[in-house]
Amino acid sequence: MSTRLIYFAWVRERIGKSQEDVELPTGVETVADLLRWLKSRGEEYEHALQYPDVIRVAIDQEHVEHREKISGAREIALFPPMTGG
Amino acid sequence: MPGAVVPTVRIQAEDFDVAAEIDKMTQGRADIGAVVTFSGLCRDEAGRLAALELEHYPGMAEAEIGRIAAEAVHRWPLQGLTAIHRHGRIAPGQNIVLVVAASAHRQAAFEAANFLMDYLKSRAPFWKKEHHSDGSQGGWVDAKEADDEAASRWKQAVPKRN
Numbered sequence: 427m428s429t430r431l432i433y434f435a436w437v438r439e440r441i442g443k444s445q446e447d448v449e450l451p452t453g454v455e456t457v458a459d460l461l462r463w464l465k466s467r468g469e470e471y472e473h474a475l476q477y478p479d480v481i482r483v484a485i486d487q488e489h490v491e492h493r494e495k496i497s498g499a500r501e502i503a504l505f506p507p508m509t510g511g
Numbered sequence: 512m513p514g515a516v517v518p519t520v521r522i523q524a525e526d527f528d529v530a531a532e533i534d535k536m537t538q539g540r541a542d543i544g545a546v547v548t549f550s551g552l553c554r555d556e557a558g559r560l561a562a563l564e565l566e567h568y569p570g571m572a573e574a575e576i577g578r579i580a581a582e583a584v585h586r587w588p589l590q591g592l593t594a595i596h597r598h599g600r601i602a603p604g605q606n607i608v609l610v611v612a613a614s615a616h617r618q619a620a621f622e623a624a625n626f627l628m629d630y631l632k633s634r635a636p637f638w639k640k641e642h643h644s645d646g647s648q649g650g651w652v653d654a655k656e657a658d659d660e661a662a663s664r665w666k667q668a669v670p671k672r673n
Contacts, residue, residue, distance in 0.1 A: 434566060434568055434636065434638060435566055435638035435640070435651055436651050484571055487571035487575075488571075488575075503636075505568070505636065505638065506651065507633075507653075507654030508632070508633060508634065508638060508654065509632075509638050509639045509652045509653070510608070510631060510635045510637025510639070511551055511596075511607070511628060511631050511632035511637070511658075
């Protein structure tokens, strides 16, 4: 099952795309695993995810912590801390 | 009746009319004693800023503000609650965000509007990018730690209503 990844703000700009569908390799079970795996996919990902702790993540449009399991997620969004309001 | 209020949440590119939003909430009612509004506007930062570009996560922006608004309705005895957030390019002096809270008494309306803004700033998926007036490359606005602290103070401050 493929998972849709969506990127916003400077995460989107640094990765160079706003979304992509990926097949998650076995062993990628949590948000933290996903960030680690993505970071290894090329220098644009390395640049965007250099400090994984600051990256905020939403699964199916709800905020989650990095320890959250991602199995069954249809849509995972990665973005910087929010600055609305 | 507590819990009967359904918040209005809108995410839109176009401007809003503060007076019209108050009218919509209060028209035909005689039980509302207090209406608090908060408007957030784009500043020019002493002439440095030409505009702000507000990016958002469609779908989640509505959902997340809806969740925060539902929590406000649960915590305070409100008679109406509206939250409107704009996206796209916004020039200095223009509106960005509006919160309208109505209640029988002022305290609940003030607190609910304050709560909604504090949570919205740290949890609603919007990001501001600056456009500079001298044409130089602007950057993404950094999140403020003070905003996270403002949101966290509500965790202990307000007892939940039954």
